[in-house]
Amino acid sequence: MNFEFTPLLTAQAPDVTALVTHRGFNACCYAGADVASAAEGRRLIxxxxxxxxxxxxMPRQTHSARVAYAGEDLDGVDAMVTGRRGAVLCINTADCLPLLLVDTVAGVIGAAHCGWRGTVAGIASRTVERMAAIGADPSRIVAAMGPCICADCFEVGPEVAAFFPAQALVESPGRRPHVDLGAAVSLQLVASGLWHESIARPMACSMxxxxxHSVRREGRDLSYRTLTAIILNI
Ligand SMILES: [Zn+2]
Structure with a gap:
């Protein structure tokens, strides 16, 4: 299996190690991939x-806004938090936004799968709340976003656009609306107490x-997912 990756958060949070895997790597076992090869991906991580x-x-994500502590049942969960050193939190995506959060002073990290549904349901804010419940201070949290679909590529119908604030929409006459998922998550994080300056916008457009990996580019049958992972160094 091809295991290439880009590091994340190296400059902002030296106490954590984080990465985003490249195309050809997969550790997600519930999107139709061969279970043995997904297990191999997990072992590589x-x-x-x-x-x-x-x-x-690694949760079994369902586009919900449920947050769990690492170690709890992760079926139907889309975000995790932990204060445990040596626990690797992994999120799988292919156009949705993988969000990583860290308060290095408290030693608390979080990882969330922010698709448009989860974002509208407040998953970013809920993740910050759960981090605060175990000692994180939102004003100290640094946020990084892995690759996700950009506003240019993310065309939606008016019924989806209606869920988003104007600052997260790109609208022009005669064109269907576009959603800026990075902006939507960012607005939510600022409302939760993060400093705007502490939030890095998506590192790339998945399309x-x-x-x-991109479901929109590669098709609905795509079984591989981009993995975004974070660990509080031991
Ligand atoms: Zn794009």
Whole structure:
């Protein structure tokens, strides 16, 4: 399996290690991929971070706004938080926005799968709330966003656009509305107490940048997912 990746958060948060995998890597077992190869992807992640397989936490995402602590049941969960060093939080995406959060002073991290449904349901805010419940201070949290569909590519119908604030929409006459998912998540994080300056916008567009997987570009049958992972260094 091709295991290439881009590091994230290296400058902003030296106490964590985070990465985004490139096209050809997969550890997601519920999108139609071969289970054995997804398990291999998971082992590669564990080995890369120097932890056991049981320290890799990967939810079965359903576009919900449910947040869990690493170690709780992760079925139907779309975000996780932990204060445990050595726990790897993993999010799988292919156009949705993978969000990583860290308060290095408190030693608390979070990872969330922000699709448009989860975003509208407030998943970014809920993740910050759960981090605060175990000692994080929102004003200290630094946020990074992995590759997701950009506003140019994310055309939606008026019924979807209606859920979003004007600042997260790109509208022009005679054209269907477009959603800026990065802006929508960013607005939510600022409303939750993060500083605007502490939020890095999406690192790339998953549709424009073929290093990453995209359901819109590669088709609905795509079983591979881009993995975004974060660990509080041991
Ligand atoms: Zn794009």
């Amino acid at each position: 564990a080995r890369h971070f120097g932890v056991g397989d049981d320290a890799v936490f 424009h940048d073929s290093r990453f």
